[in-house]
Amino acid sequence: RPYIYYLNCYRIAPGNVDFTFKFYHQVSLGAARNNILFSPLCISNALSMLMLGAKHHTLSQLLSGLSFNQTEVSEQEIHEGFSNLLDLLNDPLNEIELNIGNALFIDEEMKPLKKFLHDAKHFYKSDISHTDFKNSKQAEEQINRYIEKKTNGQFVDVIRDLETDVLMVLVNYMFMKAYWKNPFSFKNTREDYFFVDEQTTVKVPMMFRNALYKTYKDTDLSCQLVEIPYKGTTSALFILPEPGKMKQVEDALEQGILSKWLHSFEEQRINLHLPRFTIHTKYVLRGLLRRMGITEIFTDEADLSGITGKPELKVSKAIHQVYLRVHENGTEAASTVVTEIVPNARPHIIKFNRPFIVIVFESLSRSILVMGRITNPKETESHY
Template identity: 30%
Template structure:
């Protein structure tokens, strides 16, 4: 007797400067929707941090939420309910989350004069498989998805097609995401969501002030990196959780990009305190507390240039967060097709983020000069040891990127500046 194996839905999430792949505040304007996925974002980070890997972390919470939203559009029953609970949509009337995601992406991408946030969605369907016209219609309505039919049996050609699409929508930052091995004769559908961000600091760092500097890692070792420097007005605050869990007082620096809707928040423990001591206290309400309580003042900032790139298998993480049904034979994705024989087989996110003197994704060359320590008249943020970061939209609260820098870009020392 032969056993029928349900065909999987290959789901790859890959944000940029990001891309998300699904194959297989304070002053918010009244007309701007508020993102309600902050708790989901933090829980995702904590699950990644709990894996015990001591490396850099970077991912796009908004990209994950968008990807799951597209799956939820075709999910029913427990499959849909689990996604709603995990992402934070349970507090909304059923179905209204799709309009929320639509409005959020529109609000974030409307101001290209100051920064660039682009969303692009594609839906690849297996030739000869009957998909619900209503599902395809709603994908176009809420996610502006481009719909194409492909033959997943020609796995190499499909991988090349999708890789080309992803590369085009991430300014070539995400390359060769997929291979022929990611598809097989059971693949029926590929959902692709690309999210791209490029921003320039409102107060840019001067390249001539960038110099080599020692960065102390939490394992006690040191590496040489390129450290940017400037003294300017930023949003700054010092916080404590009232116990020694986070190592006492820690610093929060918010650096706006042009237009001030987008900003990067740096959370820095004391020099002698490992970042792992601070990470457990990070919660969604704390993100809002930081944003609402930092004050604009002159700050001396030392920030390493860094480039973080990571490919994350999210299947296990999502299962730990309560999204498990869609990965089993019990998955109900009948909103996509008439049958109930689809399930999600794979969830991968690949993220890339580069921070330079110009801002995010810039590539300015740097001169080298010696800096002399002067009498500190202003608060000083010396990010010469591991730190946590968030790139968020202040109007909506949407988190485009979240992660940590345990080791920045390593460079070979050019000169002994300390002797100058």
């Protein structure tokens, strides 16, 4: 790919990373003991698409909330950056199946402007559909059918209880399949204890692999890090705070810390124990985004006149859903069992048997695809 592709991605990367940690902090405030999982790229991609139609203070709020500084990156560069990033992530050479998208469902009496339709499709590959919101049941079925089809049946009945005065619904979704570069062996997975907190212990299937991994021990923040690569250019960064140190690590999360970690890794042979888990989360974004300063798009003060040419449009509902399954092959599909050869030397043991943080990132574009906190691997569904 031409270098300009990567340059455009790099321009939006700092803002996207800042947005990731800002969003994580907001979610964690209301979910002290719950699992957290979201796709920052998915959310920022959808909100940046709305910027195509936002004007005046509504536009300024979106730029600020998404951590984009207009003295460093222009609106045009933001849109080109997301367009190139989606192309890059969907490239077959990347070796992951990433289904990331968003859609606008607009009341059938509203007519989107040709420029908005063109730009939303051109930059964001976005679908825009007319919907009869006065027939709320039919509208719900239309939106839910769309999401179910786009996510291969992974998400069903996302939208419920739509009101009849809705003018626009924004839906974004993310589904990822990726194979570990070096899979875990199924025969090494054992039932083991996971210490949720001082009072709660659960039994989980604990995967095991003895191998060379990039690791780093951050003594300042009292946490251990392991990077596990997928095939292609994507990796998962697992962060294991020492007991009682989760909040200390969470409070320190920002761009500089992530950069420090990624530049501090050294390859080391370890005995890695990692729980197999499946997490499915659903967020109603309105409250979270409002706390991040993005308020107008949900109110009558919204100026989204670049979408239809009329000022009365606002976002009635914004839903975000993510599904992540971590298991022996790192993917949804079954694969061959790999037999591990374990040497005689006693390697360092890193055991993820207490709450930890996971960050899935793509290295070429410097993009965070998924971020989460696994507090209890047995708790498969969370709603916020």
